[in-house]
Structures are given as structure tokens and as C-alpha cells.
Amino acid sequence: MAVPSGRLALEASDLVKTYGPSGRGKEPVRALNGLNLAVPHGTVFGLLGPNGAGKSTTVKILTTLSRADSGDARVMGLDVVKSQNAVRLAIGYVSQKSGSDVDATGRENLVLQGRIYGLSRSAATRRAEELLDRFGLGEAANRIVRGYSGGMQRKLDVALGLVHRPQVLFLDEPTTGLDPEARADMWAEIEKLTGQDGLTVLLTTHYLEEADRLAGQLAIVDRGAVVVEGSPESLKASLRGDAIQIDLAGASLGSQAASLLSRLPGVREVVVDGAVVRCRVDSGATAVPAVLGLLDDGGVAVSSVTTSRPSLDDVYLRHTGRSFSAAELADESASRRAA
Incomplete structure (x- = not known):
């Protein structure tokens, strides 16, 4: 799918999303409150914010898994509501929870994913071998995924998102729950994506160090809106x-x-x-x-x-009036009250 080079990879304008009350006596939850986003081609763009800030809701709207109450969003110039099928072919999506079949082998997962996207069996098999080799999973290719370590499962999840060679890859909290060694290993893999594949990567994270290390550009999200945007270095230098x-x-x-x-x-x-x-x-x-x-x-x-x-925590403090750790605690408490 050819896209004019001057067009943004991802665009969002005034996105609003409210979830209805989850039970009697509960209040509706405003997940997005006029969120705006502009993501250029070929970069790792970070959405940084505490849990509950609206990052995952933004990703769900951009990946056609949810609809905004109001506002517009485009992926590679395609409207996410009017052109859902085309958007889905243009993107790869790695959710917070693993999407692999844990009772199948790594190779079987990848071949099946390729077949779902219309590849012939031989093409799907070749692509699976490429990705198994790329992510260092060759020796584990014929093992049942249930026996994979957390880091291996996340590598397989990213490989699954790349099977059909998307133009945009969404990584929603890709290192949550990983130990420090596995997280560093995953960071190294993410850093290769834009260079080797020319991909645009939208990365959501609540790890300050992760955003600082990986994102060429980032937007800090708080209470459903972008409060500041720029490169990590420019944001820190502004303080x-x-x-x-x-x-x-x-x-x-x-x-x-x-x-x-x-x-x-x-x-x-x-x-x-x-x-x-x-x-x-x-x-x-x-x-x-x-x-x-x-x-x-x-x-x-x-x-x-x-x-x-200055750190990104200081940037967050400057623009929200609270520290990142305090925001995480406050938003987690709010989520529990709404549940």
C-alpha cells in the first residue's frame, strides 16, 4: 500500500472516550479527554504515562479494536472507522497480554499467523523461519510455548506482529512483568525495528527509563490527554x-x-x-x-x-503538578474505585 511520504504515520485529533459505569453506584470513566497525536514515519514514538492515563485506550482506537465517542484518527492516512480492514493490514499489534497459543509450538504460531494473513503455506513457513532466527528462537522453535520464559514469549509476540510485514507496529507495554535482563534484551530488539524494517513503532510504557532509552519522540499522557510532546532530550533540556x-x-x-x-x-x-x-x-x-x-x-x-x-520524571512533574509515582498510585486507586 503506497502512502505519500509527507503524510504522518499516525494522526489523532480530539479523541474522547468514556466508559460507562461498571456497576450500580459507579461513575462513568473518561479514559480520553481530547487527546491529540501526530506520529511521523520511521520512528519509535513513545506514549508515556501512568497506568490509567489513557495509553491503551488510544492504542485500541488506532488499531480499530474500539471506537472513540468523538474525534478522528488515521493510520497511514486511512480512517480507522471507514477503512478498518485496510488499517488492520497496515499494522501489527502486540498487546499487553500474550496473543500466542501456549499449547502450540513457536513455529506453529508463526506459520498460523502467516496463513491468517493470506500467505501460502510455503511463504508462511519461510517467514516463520526468518523471524525465529531474527529473535533468537530457533532452538526453541519446536517447543510448546507454555514452556517459554517470559522474555521468549514476548519475543514471539513481537514476531507474530511482524509476520505480514506491517508498516506500523503497536507495542502496548511490551516489557511489563519482565525481569531486568529480559527487559534489556527486549529493548535491544525494539531498537532494531526502525533501522532494519523502516517501521513506525508506537510504544506505550509507564517506565520512565524505557521511554528515555527507546523513544525518538514521545508524548506524555495524563488523565486522557497529551500534556507535552517532544524528544526526551528536548523535554529534559527545557527544564x-x-x-x-x-x-x-x-x-x-x-x-x-x-x-x-x-x-x-x-x-x-x-x-x-x-x-x-x-x-x-x-x-x-x-x-x-x-x-x-x-x-x-x-x-x-x-x-x-x-x-x-533534569529527568523525565521532572518533566512529568512540571507539566502535571505531581510526580510520576504519585500519579501511578492515584490512578490505580481511581481504577479500583471505578471497578
Whole structure:
């Protein structure tokens, strides 16, 4: 399917999606609240946000598995509602849960996937062999998938998404539940996708390090909308100076510490998260003595203080007013209440 080179690989405009109440006394859940997205060709584009931010709902709409209440979305220039079949042929989709048949072998899974997409048996077999070799699954090709490790299963899932040579690959939280070694191995495989295949990859993740490492461009999603977008480096560079994290002796001291720090010249963006206070300064090395002296004079006991260069967590804090970890806890609590 030929697509003009100037066209975006993925486009979403003002997407709104509300899920009805799951039971008596429950409130409807607004999963997307006017989400906008523009993804160029041939890049790994990250959707970064805590669980419940709306990332998976966005993917479901773009992959034709769900419909938005309002708004428009296109994949390779194709409307996801009007051209569903064409969209499905243009994409590969790796969901959070494995889509393989655990009672079949790795080779059988791949050949079946190829046949479903219309490949002849010989072509499907050749493609299966290519992918088994590419993902280092050749020795396990004739083993039942139920016996695969978590990392091997995820490699097979990605291979299944590539069988028909899609133009866009969706990876929805691809490393959730993997141990650190398997996660690093999967990262290496994802990094090869755009270079070897010229694919556009949409990656959803709630791992800050994963987004920082893999995404050429990313959008931070919070409460169903994109709050900021850019490359990881440009987003971090937009935060001038250093971050200071102050661990207090008790959570009750947070508001007092914030009040004191807000009066100190050069200190900005003061945020309290329980017994932790975060702020930004031009130079951490010169600001820390003044910060500690001010808090000590004000009777605020400090357990520890650290300084760091800007991170994606700092970017998230700047644009949402809460830390990433606090957002995860809040959104998980909201999801449980809605369930």
C-alpha cells in the first residue's frame, strides 16, 4: 500500500472516550479527554504515562479494536472507522497480554499467523523461519510455548506482529512483568525495528527509563490527554537548572518546608509529595547549603537531600503538578474505585 511520504504515520485529533459505569453506584470513566497525536514515519514514538492515563485506550482506537465517542484518527492516512480492514493490514499489534497459543509450538504460531494473513503455506513457513532466527528462537522453535520464559514469549509476540510485514507496529507495554535482563534484551530488539524494517513503532510504557532509552519522540499522557510532546532530550533540556529532592523527617513538615522554600530566591516549582519536597534551582551545588540552612533555621528536620540533572520524571512533574509515582498510585486507586 503506497502512502505519500509527507503524510504522518499516525494522526489523532480530539479523541474522547468514556466508559460507562461498571456497576450500580459507579461513575462513568473518561479514559480520553481530547487527546491529540501526530506520529511521523520511521520512528519509535513513545506514549508515556501512568497506568490509567489513557495509553491503551488510544492504542485500541488506532488499531480499530474500539471506537472513540468523538474525534478522528488515521493510520497511514486511512480512517480507522471507514477503512478498518485496510488499517488492520497496515499494522501489527502486540498487546499487553500474550496473543500466542501456549499449547502450540513457536513455529506453529508463526506459520498460523502467516496463513491468517493470506500467505501460502510455503511463504508462511519461510517467514516463520526468518523471524525465529531474527529473535533468537530457533532452538526453541519446536517447543510448546507454555514452556517459554517470559522474555521468549514476548519475543514471539513481537514476531507474530511482524509476520505480514506491517508498516506500523503497536507495542502496548511490551516489557511489563519482565525481569531486568529480559527487559534489556527486549529493548535491544525494539531498537532494531526502525533501522532494519523502516517501521513506525508506537510504544506505550509507564517506565520512565524505557521511554528515555527507546523513544525518538514521545508524548506524555495524563488523565486522557497529551500534556507535552517532544524528544526526551528536548523535554529534559527545557527544564533549566537542577532538581533538588529533600527527604524530610516526617510528612507533617511538608507544607512548612514548601512555605519556607518558596521565599528563597532562585528556588522554583516547589512540590510536596508526602515527606518528600522537590524543587528546581539554577545550580544544585550552590543552592543546597542555602536550602538546608533555611530549613534548619525554620525547625524543619531533613533526613537527606539529593540533586540531579533534569529527568523525565521532572518533566512529568512540571507539566502535571505531581510526580510520576504519585500519579501511578492515584490512578490505580481511581481504577479500583471505578471497578
